[in-house]
Amino acid sequence: MDERVGIIGVGWAGYRPLTPEVSYKELMYEAAVKAYADAGVDPRRDVDSFVTVAEDFIEGTSIFDEYVPDQIGGVLKPVHTIGGDGLHGLATGVMLILTGQAEIVAVEGHSKASNVLTLPHIVAYAQDPILNRPLGWHSAFVAGMEMNRYLFDTGTTIEECGAVVVKNRRNALRNPLAAYGADLDLEEALDGPPLAWPLGERMAAEHADGAIVMVLASAERAEALCEKPVWVLGVGWCNGAASLESREWTYPVYIEAAAQQAYRQAGIRQPRLAIDFAEIDDTYAYKELQHMEALGLCRPGEAGALVEEGATEPEGELPVNVSGGSLGMGDLLDANGLARALEAVLQLRGEAGPRQLEDAEIGLVQSWRGVPTTSGAVAVLAN
Amino acid sequence: MGMRKVAVVGAGMTKFVRRAQETGKELAWQASRMALQSCELTLDDIEAICLGTAPDSFDGVHMKAEYLSDGAGGWGKPFMRSYVGGGTGVFAPIQGWYHVASGLFDVVLVVCEEKMSSYHPHAQGAFLTIFDHTTERALKPNLLWIFALEMNRYMQTYGISKEDIARVAVKNKRNAADHPCALLGDPNITVEDVLNSETLAWPVNRLDVSPVSDGAVALVLAAEHVAKRVTDKPVWIQGVGWSLDTAYWANRDLAYPRYVEYAARMAYEMAGIKEPRKEIHIVEPYDPFDYKELHHLEGLLLADRGQAPQLTADGVTARDGDMPVCPSGGLLGVGNPIAAAGLMKVAELFWQLRGEAGARQVPGQPKRGLAQAWGDLMQVGTVVILGINP
Amino acid sequence: MTEKITQFPGTPLREADFEGGKILFRHDRMKAEYAWDTGIAIGRYLAALKEGYLLGGYCATCRKTVIPPRTVCEWCFRPMEAFVPLEDIGTVNTYSLCYVTWDVKRIKEPEIPAVIEIDGASPLHGILHKLGEVEQEAVHVGMRVQAVWKPAEEREGAITDILYFKPIEGGAK
Numbered sequence: 001m002d003e004r005v006g007i008i009g010v011g012w013a014g015y016r017p018l019t020p021e022v023s024y025k026e027l028m029y030e031a032a033v034k035a036y037a038d039a040g041v042d043p044r045r046d047v048d049s050f051v052t053v054a055e056d057f058i059e060g061t062s063i064f065d066e067y068v069p070d071q072i073g074g075v076l077k078p079v080h081t082i083g084g085d086g087l088h089g090l091a092t093g094v095m096l097i098l099t100g101q102a103e104i105v106a107v108e109g110h111s112k113a114s115n116v117l118t119l120p121h122i123v124a125y126a127q128d129p130i131l132n133r134p135l136g137w138h139s140a141f142v143a144g145m146e147m148n149r150y151l152f153d154t155g156t157t158i159e160e161c162g163a164v165v166v167k168n169r170r171n172a173l174r175n176p177l178a179a180y181g182a183d184l185d186l187e188e189a190l191d192g193p194p195l196a197w198p199l200g201e202r203m204a205a206e207h208a209d210g211a212i213v214m215v216l217a218s219a220e221r222a223e224a225l226c227e228k229p230v231w232v233l234g235v236g237w238c239n240g241a242a243s244l245e246s247r248e249w250t251y252p253v254y255i256e257a258a259a260q261q262a263y264r265q266a267g268i269r270q271p272r273l274a275i276d277f278a279e280i281d282d283t284y285a286y287k288e289l290q291h292m293e294a295l296g297l298c299r300p301g302e303a304g305a306l307v308e309e310g311a312t313e314p315e316g317e318l319p320v321n322v323s324g325g326s327l328g329m330g331d332l333l334d335a336n337g338l339a340r341a342l343e344a345v346l347q348l349r350g351e352a353g354p355r356q357l358e359d360a361e362i363g364l365v366q367s368w369r370g371v372p373t374t375s376g377a378v379a380v381l382a383n
Numbered sequence: 384m385g386m387r388k389v390a391v392v393g394a395g396m397t398k399f400v401r402r403a404q405e406t407g408k409e410l411a412w413q414a415s416r417m418a419l420q421s422c423e424l425t426l427d428d429i430e431a432i433c434l435g436t437a438p439d440s441f442d443g444v445h446m447k448a449e450y451l452s453d454g455a456g457g458w459g460k461p462f463m464r465s466y467v468g469g470g471t472g473v474f475a476p477i478q479g480w481y482h483v484a485s486g487l488f489d490v491v492l493v494v495c496e497e498k499m500s501s502y503h504p505h506a507q508g509a510f511l512t513i514f515d516h517t518t519e520r521a522l523k524p525n526l527l528w529i530f531a532l533e534m535n536r537y538m539q540t541y542g543i544s545k546e547d548i549a550r551v552a553v554k555n556k557r558n559a560a561d562h563p564c565a566l567l568g569d570p571n572i573t574v575e576d577v578l579n580s581e582t583l584a585w586p587v588n589r590l591d592v593s594p595v596s597d598g599a600v601a602l603v604l605a606a607e608h609v610a611k612r613v614t615d616k617p618v619w620i621q622g623v624g625w626s627l628d629t630a631y632w633a634n635r636d637l638a639y640p641r642y643v644e645y646a647a648r649m650a651y652e653m654a655g656i657k658e659p660r661k662e663i664h665i666v667e668p669y670d671p672f673d674y675k676e677l678h679h680l681e682g683l684l685l686a687d688r689g690q691a692p693q694l695t696a697d698g699v700t701a702r703d704g705d706m707p708v709c710p711s712g713g714l715l716g717v718g719n720p721i722a723a724a725g726l727m728k729v730a731e732l733f734w735q736l737r738g739e740a741g742a743r744q745v746p747g748q749p750k751r752g753l754a755q756a757w758g759d760l761m762q763v764g765t766v767v768i769l770g771i772n773p
Numbered sequence: 774m775t776e777k778i779t780q781f782p783g784t785p786l787r788e789a790d791f792e793g794g795k796i797l798f799r800h801d802r803m804k805a806e807y808a809w810d811t812g813i814a815i816g817r818y819l820a821a822l823k824e825g826y827l828l829g830g831y832c833a834t835c836r837k838t839v840i841p842p843r844t845v846c847e848w849c850f851r852p853m854e855a856f857v858p859l860e861d862i863g864t865v866n867t868y869s870l871c872y873v874t875w876d877v878k879r880i881k882e883p884e885i886p887a888v889i890e891i892d893g894a895s896p897l898h899g900i901l902h903k904l905g906e907v908e909q910e911a912v913h914v915g916m917r918v919q920a921v922w923k924p925a926e927e928r929e930g931a932i933t934d935i936l937y938f939k940p941i942e943g944g945a946k
Contacts, residue, residue, distance in 0.1 A: 023812025029845050033852075044850050057445040060807035062438040062512040063468040066759040069627045070847035076645050079627035080474060083448045083464035092463070098485035100386045101623075101653070117806040125445040125803055134799065239432075239462040242453040257459065265487075373449045375462070398783030404796065405784060413782035443803060503800070505877040516809050518818070518841055519901050521933045523875050528886040528901075531869030536888075539867070539914045564781050584871035585883070598783060629847050633888045634839060634898045637867060 472725015
């Protein structure tokens, strides 16, 4: 990219399995007001554009963007909603700044999963209405099928998937934002009922409520306003096959494509060498391994071994999901990408407390929109 | 301003019908294919896809953009959906604009699709859920309520009669008789027809309202160096603007759409327009109800407050008038597949500015046009200004 | 466009196509249930409704009283922590006579939705509700109205604890 875009403020609220004392608006406000304070901006005066991410059926309201501007300071300002993950929102903020039209952009994402009483039914409504939904299955079947094929083709083992659960939930113990920190051993991680075999219940992240707001700025404003801007070196996003019947099950090509786009902008040719740490999607434990491979952090089939060796532990050569990931922090639905990006920002600023990695200079962030989609986004951040 | 220039180089659309045999994916594909063919490009040339589509509840598909993505060409490509309710149709090209103007992409496909007919028994029921789930929905509000409340407020504030307003429906439905994709074109409709149609929610009568429809529209956007190679008549995006007002819609004066003014000012500033009434030659404001065209013309600063009806009565906004408004036939005449309807207006400007609008052609070689959409709870304004000069 | 292209895609269907079995379709109903946390501001609004009064919020910076209450002022972005009990009396800002239900069934007696500016709130700050006990011809912008409440034991803490607003003078002419 010609001009850099910086992240100059971050704010969050949550994350917890329940947040009954606040409405979604109040949750968003808490994250927003912190982010603006962190950035040192007044949204009414300084923020040029606002981007939120949301899905109607998750909120229980049609045309959900109606209900966002007030609590993020966007009334009578350019505000729009992207039907995507928080990283799609981040990429949109980057594009808006690169046009030159906006200098400061706020990006918001949240989850109030606790308020959705029939969440599995709603997620099942993302399946093809004529060809798939009539079969009447919980959407986890898509992940189960994909995990099965992935294990089959790559030789990855269930134990290696279990190791991801152990690592991430243990990492979460050192994260004050995490809802699901736990000290499990491998047997406990593999134990428990199956969800959609070979996917076990403990290998699927539980939901949490939370909200995240980030403030982006052009290079010029970032230098002026912020002592430690975190630079967005590259962004990429891509979709794969919409239908289950025509997709590739072993390897998420769309994640590779999204990563290629981001790496190209960042000038990275060998991600394994350039990236210091990664915050990637682990909605299902096998996904962390599959995504590591698609992101070019290792060869297909190698990720499992890397996890078992401890290479992706916080003290390993390539820490993955030091935050705890979704398994440890909770699945925040479309806000997951922002949750991953938040950890990357804290690490790159040196503000990650007990989780702080040494020499963190370049972080990789990746998200996936969950079953049954083939939609993901990638960002490369640096200090 | 140093911003990268972006042009519309191709367009396509399906007929707008009450209930299409085609699925949402197929409608999106039909429009996309036509848009690509119109500028002799293929999907391989497209670097990113921007999809606009309004409530998921119409289709009964959660995350419906993911489901529609392959119909819109989004397989193996960067794909994003923008969503600002009814404003989406004019926002999607803005989304395409920032994709290209950012420098990240050179050629982008913008698709807007709507399949409202899947919702049973009537798509209007889906709008119950746009109201606040805690403070309003228990009253079982109707989409008609909010329009009727606004129309009444507008009429009362400025002393506007139903006749004044019905003229817009007549103008647009007659204009639509010349649109090959129109659902409700009628060359013979009169003001009496509109006033005599059944009262739905006073002061709204049936012919004051555009109908639920299915349809899709697509545009191809390109950066300057590509646009010039692809076509000898690129139509340039000169200005974009959008603004979202407070969700507390009962805390506002509904007589004036200030969010449209904010969006328009943003677009005028970007386009360097100081006297819009002189510099805009064609206007395509959003007209889901006839009074809305008037309401929006005032918000766009193209008419003084309360004065837009006079322009209509004087024939200024006729296709051959000084300021043609909705030469396409608008939503009232062509149909209202929410997101596709807005993009239809942008496509109309594209064809008009190239002299390709056939029987709908505005005379006098117009150089600049403005398309505007509205959405949400009387809340969002989205504006795009197109012109023959970069 | 229209000169070069003569055929536009899009195949219109009619009801008869479905009845005759020419077009196949699938019927389904979504199970979408939610329990929305009402939070601080709306939680108090609903609690006030259960008690039988309307609650607003006050922004000290903008010096505005709004309804329903909210924890942040959308104009100055300052926190709003003051809650203000209001009268259940107001002025009709706009209204309609609606002969169609939300799911498009015709009704003989119209529903009368209205935006009612509540006394004590800043100008143009109102709520959506319905009018009742009033002749259609009598309804007008500027009409003064008063809330008619459900009996206390039937109130739940919902906007429907108010049945409707009726003209202050006592209704029909």
